[in-house]
Amino acid sequence: MKKRRKSSHPEDTESESDIPDKKAKPSKKDRENAAAERVSRKQKAKPSKEEKEDAAARRASEIRSEVSAYNPEEIWEDYDEEKRQEYGATGVPVPTCGQARPRRKSALVTSSERRQRHEDEAWANWLASFDSDDASKENDSILILRDPWIGLILSGSKTLEIRGARLRPQTMWLGSRGLIFGQAHIESARExxxxxxxQELYPQHRWDRSTRPYTRTSAMHLTEVQRLNRPQHYRHSRGAIGIVKYHKPEASGIATGSKPAAATASSKRKPRQVYAKPEVSKDAPAQHAPAAGATTAKQRSGDKRTTPVALGNVPRKRQRKTTKQDEDKTGKRRSRTYEICRGLDGMTGVSFRHR
Structure with missing residues (x-):
């Protein structure tokens, strides 16, 4: 242990009483003071009730200014007065100033038949007026959308399309339920x-939820939205979602609403062919048995391998397989596999091969 070097100056020297004790615990008064300081810091960091009310008022004024420039009644221009009253508050996507958002109707109150009737009526109204005669070409990109979103985009109410991946700027068709209703251009994309x-972009994307739907939520800005004069049918691979390629459907499938003729024809199977077994009389001679003294082609060609006894077309059944090691004149070891085959008529053949 090193000794402390004494300084020559009297000012540098310290007495043992001046050196603080490291193992000494803080007194009760010091602990109370430290606790009081922590409480005061927490109270300063926590906003007061008046500050919360002021922040909420500022937030409400900002939302009111954004919503005031937006008219939710534009969505209902294609609907008559009776259907507007039947839908009620559920059809108004943006609440007015000071009004809470309407709650969705429960499935127990609204039956599935009534909801389906409402959807069909709304869908028929969206097909009423279109103002473009452009036609889709083969392999054009189609952006698949659900019923509410495609109607809001075509009416100009929804200008941001939300996806889990960013799309490059391009012009795409807008489709849903096997029909193309319009066209839009993706001008830009942001995350x-x-x-x-x-929440601030709600008037543009119109998605009624407080948090982002995807881990990486991307918003595509849609411009140059056009409607088709009449909707066009399209077909794509089964199970494709999001973005698909346009393929022109067959005329028969569009006119009748049934499956195309090619798909119907391919689905029909050919009838199974059944072969009848010929009946052989007991008195007739065997057709497959070789004549006495006859030689086969392999025997005439000088094939040295041992061939099994000719069994004709009688199926053979493998009973067992045995492997035996033997040693020839040169000292090499070979493995011979003996296959004993027995036919249904009682004849037996033996064959082996070198490995």
Whole structure:
């Protein structure tokens, strides 16, 4: 252990009483003071009730200014007054100032038949007026959308399309339920990084939820939206979702609403052919048995391998397989496999091969 070097100056020297004791515990008064300081810091960091109310008021004014420039009644221009009253508040996507968002109807209250009737009526109204005569070409990209979103995009109410991946700027067709209704151009794409930004962009994406739907939520800005004069049918591979390629459907499938003729014809199977076994009389001579003294082609060609006894077309059944090691004149070891085959008529053949 090294000794402490004494300094020549009297000012540098310290007495043993001046050196603090490292093992000494803080007193009760010191602990109370430290606890009081921590409580005061927490109270300063926590906003007061008045500050919370002021922040909520500022937030409400910002939302009110954004919603005031947006008219939710534009969605219902294609609907008559009776259907607008029948849908009620559930059809208004954006609440007015000071009004809470309407709650969705429970499945127990609204039956599935009524919901289906409402969807069919709304879908028929969206097909009423279209203003473009462009036709889709083979392998064009189609953006698949659900019923509410495609109607909001065609009416101009929805300008941001939300996806889990970013799409490059391009012009795409808008389709749903096997029909193409319009066309839109993806001008730009951006990633929504926070839930606060997601809530601020609600008037543009119209997705009624407080948090982002995907881990990497991307918003595509849609411009140059056009409607077709009449919707076009399309077909694509089964199970494809999101973005598909346009393929022109067959005329028979469009006119009758049934499956195409090619698919119907391919689905029919050919009848199974059944071969009858010829009946052989007991008195007739065996057709497959070789004549006495006859030689086969392999025997005439000088094949040295041992061939099994000719059994004709009688099926053979393998009973057992035995392997035996033997040694020839040169000292090499060979493995011979003996196959004993027995026919259904009682004849037996033996064969072996070198490995």
């Amino acid at each position: 929504i990084e926070t839930d606060e930004t997601w």
